[in-house]
Amino acid sequence: MSFNHREEHVDDQMLLIQANLDDMNPEWVSYIMDKLFDLGANDVFVVPIIMKRARPGIMLNVLLAADLLMEVEEVIFSETTTLGIRYMHASCHRLAREFEKVQTQWGPLTVKVGYHQGKLVQYAPEFKECEQVAKQYQVPLKRVYDEVRKQFMERQQNAPS
Amino acid sequence: MSFNHREEHVDDQMLLIQANLDDMNPEWVSYIMDKLFDLGANDVFVVPIIMKRARPGIMLNVLLAADLLMEVEEVIFSETTTLGIRYMHASCHRLAREFEKVQTQWGPLTVKVGYHQGKLVQYAPEFKECEQVAKQYQVPLKRVYDEVRKQFMERQQNAPS
Amino acid sequence: MSFNHREEHVDDQMLLIQANLDDMNPEWVSYIMDKLFDLGANDVFVVPIIMKRARPGIMLNVLLAADLLMEVEEVIFSETTTLGIRYMHASCHRLAREFEKVQTQWGPLTVKVGYHQGKLVQYAPEFKECEQVAKQYQVPLKRVYDEVRKQFMERQQNAPS
Amino acid sequence: MSFNHREEHVDDQMLLIQANLDDMNPEWVSYIMDKLFDLGANDVFVVPIIMKRARPGIMLNVLLAADLLMEVEEVIFSETTTLGIRYMHASCHRLAREFEKVQTQWGPLTVKVGYHQGKLVQYAPEFKECEQVAKQYQVPLKRVYDEVRKQFMERQQNAPS
Amino acid sequence: MSFNHREEHVDDQMLLIQANLDDMNPEWVSYIMDKLFDLGANDVFVVPIIMKRARPGIMLNVLLAADLLMEVEEVIFSETTTLGIRYMHASCHRLAREFEKVQTQWGPLTVKVGYHQGKLVQYAPEFKECEQVAKQYQVPLKRVYDEVRKQFMERQQNAPS
Amino acid sequence: MSFNHREEHVDDQMLLIQANLDDMNPEWVSYIMDKLFDLGANDVFVVPIIMKRARPGIMLNVLLAADLLMEVEEVIFSETTTLGIRYMHASCHRLAREFEKVQTQWGPLTVKVGYHQGKLVQYAPEFKECEQVAKQYQVPLKRVYDEVRKQFMERQQNAPS
Numbered sequence: 001m002s003f004n005h006r007e008e009h010v011d012d013q014m015l016l017i018q019a020n021l022d023d024m025n026p027e028w029v030s031y032i033m034d035k036l037f038d039l040g041a042n043d044v045f046v047v048p049i050i051m052k053r054a055r056p057g058i059m060l061n062v063l064l065a066a067d068l069l070m071e072v073e074e075v076i077f078s079e080t081t082t083l084g085i086r087y088m089h090a091s092c093h094r095l096a097r098e099f100e101k102v103q104t105q106w107g108p109l110t111v112k113v114g115y116h117q118g119k120l121v122q123y124a125p126e127f128k129e130c131e132q133v134a135k136q137y138q139v140p141l142k143r144v145y146d147e148v149r150k151q152f153m154e155r156q157q158n159a160p161s
Numbered sequence: 162m163s164f165n166h167r168e169e170h171v172d173d174q175m176l177l178i179q180a181n182l183d184d185m186n187p188e189w190v191s192y193i194m195d196k197l198f199d200l201g202a203n204d205v206f207v208v209p210i211i212m213k214r215a216r217p218g219i220m221l222n223v224l225l226a227a228d229l230l231m232e233v234e235e236v237i238f239s240e241t242t243t244l245g246i247r248y249m250h251a252s253c254h255r256l257a258r259e260f261e262k263v264q265t266q267w268g269p270l271t272v273k274v275g276y277h278q279g280k281l282v283q284y285a286p287e288f289k290e291c292e293q294v295a296k297q298y299q300v301p302l303k304r305v306y307d308e309v310r311k312q313f314m315e316r317q318q319n320a321p322s
Numbered sequence: 323m324s325f326n327h328r329e330e331h332v333d334d335q336m337l338l339i340q341a342n343l344d345d346m347n348p349e350w351v352s353y354i355m356d357k358l359f360d361l362g363a364n365d366v367f368v369v370p371i372i373m374k375r376a377r378p379g380i381m382l383n384v385l386l387a388a389d390l391l392m393e394v395e396e397v398i399f400s401e402t403t404t405l406g407i408r409y410m411h412a413s414c415h416r417l418a419r420e421f422e423k424v425q426t427q428w429g430p431l432t433v434k435v436g437y438h439q440g441k442l443v444q445y446a447p448e449f450k451e452c453e454q455v456a457k458q459y460q461v462p463l464k465r466v467y468d469e470v471r472k473q474f475m476e477r478q479q480n481a482p483s
Numbered sequence: 484m485s486f487n488h489r490e491e492h493v494d495d496q497m498l499l500i501q502a503n504l505d506d507m508n509p510e511w512v513s514y515i516m517d518k519l520f521d522l523g524a525n526d527v528f529v530v531p532i533i534m535k536r537a538r539p540g541i542m543l544n545v546l547l548a549a550d551l552l553m554e555v556e557e558v559i560f561s562e563t564t565t566l567g568i569r570y571m572h573a574s575c576h577r578l579a580r581e582f583e584k585v586q587t588q589w590g591p592l593t594v595k596v597g598y599h600q601g602k603l604v605q606y607a608p609e610f611k612e613c614e615q616v617a618k619q620y621q622v623p624l625k626r627v628y629d630e631v632r633k634q635f636m637e638r639q640q641n642a643p644s
Numbered sequence: 645m646s647f648n649h650r651e652e653h654v655d656d657q658m659l660l661i662q663a664n665l666d667d668m669n670p671e672w673v674s675y676i677m678d679k680l681f682d683l684g685a686n687d688v689f690v691v692p693i694i695m696k697r698a699r700p701g702i703m704l705n706v707l708l709a710a711d712l713l714m715e716v717e718e719v720i721f722s723e724t725t726t727l728g729i730r731y732m733h734a735s736c737h738r739l740a741r742e743f744e745k746v747q748t749q750w751g752p753l754t755v756k757v758g759y760h761q762g763k764l765v766q767y768a769p770e771f772k773e774c775e776q777v778a779k780q781y782q783v784p785l786k787r788v789y790d791e792v793r794k795q796f797m798e799r800q801q802n803a804p805s
Numbered sequence: 806m807s808f809n810h811r812e813e814h815v816d817d818q819m820l821l822i823q824a825n826l827d828d829m830n831p832e833w834v835s836y837i838m839d840k841l842f843d844l845g846a847n848d849v850f851v852v853p854i855i856m857k858r859a860r861p862g863i864m865l866n867v868l869l870a871a872d873l874l875m876e877v878e879e880v881i882f883s884e885t886t887t888l889g890i891r892y893m894h895a896s897c898h899r900l901a902r903e904f905e906k907v908q909t910q911w912g913p914l915t916v917k918v919g920y921h922q923g924k925l926v927q928y929a930p931e932f933k934e935c936e937q938v939a940k941q942y943q944v945p946l947k948r949v950y951d952e953v954r955k956q957f958m959e960r961q962q963n964a965p966s
Contacts, residue, residue: 048531054859077277084255094406116399209853215698215835238438245416370692376537560760567738577889599882721921728899
């Protein structure tokens, strides 16, 4: 999810769509996921399931704002093989998020930070940037993550409170 | 699902029942699924899950019309080992469905067709018929599917619009 | 779950929380599950899922009474790496439960019994007790279970109805 | 597995075939499994896996005697969509198995019994028979299993040793 | 797998490496898979597993020619969190493969064809090309696949045998 | 695994045992895993699989030194419901491992370190110790991990090379 939220909030107008797919070529899944994210879905994921007659199906899950329902259904009906979908009402509680930069030996890198009731509870390096550094500088991706996390921790601990 | 819907529609009186099973013999699953389909459940599937103490449990999911709740619960409590179930309200959006026949070298075979807002979006050979042809004529099942799909596509492309 | 219910009942004030975790160390899962059970969650389990970019994530599920929402969220935001959670309203139908004792060669052991509309539908040996017997007497755990179940069945069949 | 083995033994001439399927209709799985069992495969099962580009694929596993390799490959190449398979040498240790009958209120039912070094270690009701009783007499399948297991246990305990 | 094989063959010098990961950030999986494919691995996939203490781990699987072992291990030890790997000898039976072109309304598209003992048994549209057509012409991906398959089937049926 | 290896090495005398369980109570899995680890198995894990008749089975996997085979089989046949197991020869490549201590605000904590060809490639806080600190000091477990990792990184970067 790429949304930036200045304020922690609860959104009660969300839907969780589920579609069970027992006859679809799994090659298409990444394409469909991308398309749903592009439409503005908040999350898209698949769950391996077992359907009747031992079919190893997949359940497509799409989390979305209720006003996107028609557009998302259009993609699901056009791109998957399902003859029906179901949806349930959901509330989303989202932390306040900020993007901060830390200095590393490979230049400044972004950390996504989450605040719950004003308290910092999450910080995560941005995957895409770290992946690019790992490729460009030929260092293990995990070392890039570790360095970004360490720099962020040190800055937090040295900050005047 | 064996329902025939002349009209695309949304049904807001559906329930999704879930029961987590951490102490049940997996041999019984197909029997229980069959029994729930026989009662009129719209869909039945299981999800592999991880429960406390590393238990590789399964979550039974049953999608049903709300007025079937008591009968479906009766089967779940009688046939599984659960001490409780939960359910959530769900809406089902179902495409208009029609069953059409195409001619093949093995005789006429059924295609299940789905329409979204009057537009054909799905077509799928009937598994049981194709399976029977594959057995009787000793041809690969995938070849039967391919032939049925090709015949249907050709008819569509040649149809006056 | 360790709750004792004298009466079968439906509780309509339940929530099912879900959090998708695509960047968390799986080592922490058992600790987090324990912590959520300690808070009073009715059930906690994880579902293996596939998220964007082929990430083999996990979906944490917590079933809880609605009035525990804030406390449970506090643990999820503090202990996992998620930037948001979603929840859906759920109804729980719980059987009447009683704990009974049966006599075995290893002493009295507990059976958890479930009643649906006054009819006995479930009976299950208590895992912890059976595990202890298996260790102490060096017998296979499955043999302990079998013996407990057999004793319970015999008592039921001999009971005046 | 439907084989009857009078003697416990180890068979070192077994192969485990694996085929990763990322573009196959899951509807075909049960048909393919049946066909492989009919050929004489000792076991057939599928494992949900995650392949490149987030594809929720399945890994078909077939355990077979080495001299069946060509026939089994023929079915896999004809019926699935794979362009290659792999296999590894395996040894199978199989218990001595016997089929015994117990008397129940629904007539005699079969128990599959397994012996390890002459000691009875397994006993399991036959699924198909129990399923038929459950349907015919309209009793829960789990009750049929329980009764068969109890009858078998009682006979064992009363047998002169 | 991007290899082109003129001749069907069996390669007995293959290894299947497995590494169980119970403490790794799942975000890194796609990067690691890509890196292993770039090295020349024949296949890379992950299997969701349950490890001790209810850990929802993943098992990384890499299929490779035995002479790549050291290079592949280097990547696994550098990029994942494992303290050890295991490997088993495997034989790969690969079909003869050819890439053919079919004409479609969106231009020529590639079909990957597999031959077993000289007989055509597989044909599959190339995902990347179909995905590009779907994006460029704004048609459902499944329709592109269907058209490519139909064109290929028609050409086969019309070919002089 | 709790083994300490001063030297990186390859052990070619390993076996991977697999047993497919389609009729076992999942409650027993943790007990069985513990028992197999106690016997000296190097790893034990379960894989969710789909067996015939839509059975959501589990495949038990045990990695062990070949000379433990008989003892491990004894446990599997006694404690699970399987009528047979299979095993394959495997080679294990294990990194050199050392346990080091770092100073933290909660006292000294252990880091498990892995070396590949003399180069440090892995370092991981010990779960049990971190869990105990998290409970005793009421801090999030992830914060304990982060602090241990940061202390270890700083020491490495300050060490004279």
